Amino acid sequence: MNAVLKQRNLLGIRGMSAEEITHVLDTAETFREVSAREIKKVPTLRGRTVINLFFEPSTRTRTSFEIAGKRLSADVINISSSTSSVAKGETLLDTARNLEAMAPDLIVIRHPSAGAPHQLARVCRAGVVNAGDGAHEHPTQALLDALTIRQRKGGFAGLRVAILGDILHSRVARSNAHLLTTLGASVALAGPGTLAPPEFAALTGGGNLSVARRVEEAVEGADVVMVLRIQRERQDKAFLPSLREYAVHYGLNLKRLSLARPDAIVMHPGPMNRGIEIASDVADGSRSLILDQVANGLAVRMAVLYLLGGGAGVNVASPNPSAHARAETGPQPEVADEPRRAVVTAGAGAPSEPTDS
């Protein structure tokens, strides 16, 4: 258990304090360096079992959690189930109880139903990490988005963030709205009238969240423009007439992007529908940080697994965690024969046993 993350689960951003969020981001920053080494491994979670329980297809997030766990030396198991339903197969809670009987340390769950991680957490002793529950929350996404913003922009106070797209069905929008407003940014949401209801402004109970009538209004003067995926099903259920209409009237193209600040950054949780919610020249352009997001995702997930997984007491490397520095890419400096070892404090509760690699 660690001193700063109060619970043993990460179920959502709502309810987390600014201190807790910042602690996760700082911890993640220290883990970025591990992925830059030749031997991308630290013994931190050695002997711990992490189960990735994914009820929704996902290559990106699941791979990210899998690699995160393995780089921390945990034993990682991936379970992909078809969607739980009443009519067929095992119930969610039966699956949970069965896994619990094998004493995992952490369960990472992605599920199409909001509240599934909460129900799991009531039944399991293992720590539960929400990797996306229906339209409710996707906390690690918001954390990696925040890390990405912080690297480029330095901080959040007074920052203007636009989130565009299918807000109604978006767990990414909800988690980001909570996180960014908690850290002092102001967030403007925008999308088609059927998918961006004005009532959303009351989501966080605070004042820094608004719903703009038009995408252009939200983008104007923004420091960060976040684009959400639009799903084809929305057309079938009368939310949209066609994806073509969406692309023309709501998609982020260079013209709309030009309304933002000249140094604005563009983000997308992925996977992208090129040419629909985001134009290729924007996605591939110089202001796009989409691939940085992915790299940061790995670091954030390592941090989360570490902070919840109890960390086997090994102190994790980063000689000089400069939280505000931009990621370094490019050729790595010379590596010694054995992995480097250095010290970082991760919170009052971190034990300090001697380690071997």
Next chain:
Amino acid sequence: MRLLIANGYVIDPTQGVNGGRDILIEDGRVAALLRSGGATPEGAEVFDATGLIVAPGFIDLHTHLREPGQEYKETIASGAAAAVAGGFTSVCAMPNTDPVNDNPAVTSFIVEQAQAAGLANVFPVGAITKGSKGEELAEMGEMRRAGIVAVTDDGRPVPSPGLMRRALEYARGFDLTVMDHCDDPTLAAGGVMHEGEWSLRLGLRGRPALAEESDAARDCALAELTGARVHLAHVSTRGAVEAVRRAKARGAEVTCEVTPHHFTLTDAACEEFDTNTKMNPPLRSPGHLEAILEAIADGTVDAIATDHAPHHRDEKELEFDHAAFGITGLETAVGLALDRLVHGGRITLERLVELFSTNPARIFRLEGRGTLRTGSHGDVTVLDPELRWTFDASRSKSRSRNTPFHGWTFQGAAVATIVAGRVVYGREEALTAKG
């Protein structure tokens, strides 16, 4: 067989009685209301109601007994046992059984099972349409002969205004009240909780208040057009009670009921994704709850009905999206009403009796019920408005445990239930306390 209910405080709005009286019940019927303290009639068993309120037996207009077809969640017998444990002498059984009660054979079966159980009276309510599919009218006349007291497609709305009109016109011919579950399916759009601030926050699909309000307005207008009697089930929205208020002012024969959970809980209760907060209509936002409380106080609401909806654990211990809608309610209704409405200063005890007894009998035209006039049925509910008790769901008489009220403490309870002059339920704590 004679029973004297002695030394109690009798409240019977049908006779304007509000004071100390003894009640003599003979062969299942009220023989006389006597002055307290008189001699005990010969051969009469005495039920000492000192310090207690004695009312005409409470009637639940809206109970799901699940038999035939879903006995794993409740049977007529277990439901009747839960009813009397909650102070109800009569319940009206909803037709969404399996098979649906849309024909006299199922109606008769329910009547027989109820008689065999020998606890609360069970009055079957027949379906409006065959299979409650909302297409063809069900055989109301045949079902009336077999014993239904009203018709409803509850569980489902009647989506077509034109069909609802025909149903009202036809039911009028059999002097049947038509109860409607107001819920436009195209507006409700598969939602699992109230559409509002909380559904947005939790990422759950919402059912807007308008889904109920638009059907309610339609039904009130149809009641005026056809002159038929319309009763709106489980109203939960400001718009629905406003529609009823307006319709009554215009002289339409419209009545409505509310459930205890809709005058107690709001949509904030869904925060932890507890599926015992999932029901239809859903728990609404505070503005709607306040409108319901006002309507209860000002007479717009006619009755409190439980919408007792037992579900097996396997049907509730699922994701919020997939869990069945509904909670039980027979054993907590009176406690919630006494605690929240009477002790909460919203209504008097007399009004409570109107809501649970006088009005329900009138709404479904239940002859000789809801009253303690001489010759009426000897159904009596005895209340202790001061008794503090805690609801333990594990000891419920229902087969099901799906309730959000487990562990809640109430001030006020039904302490004895008398059906046709027989004491079919007596609360241990109350009876032993009185020594």
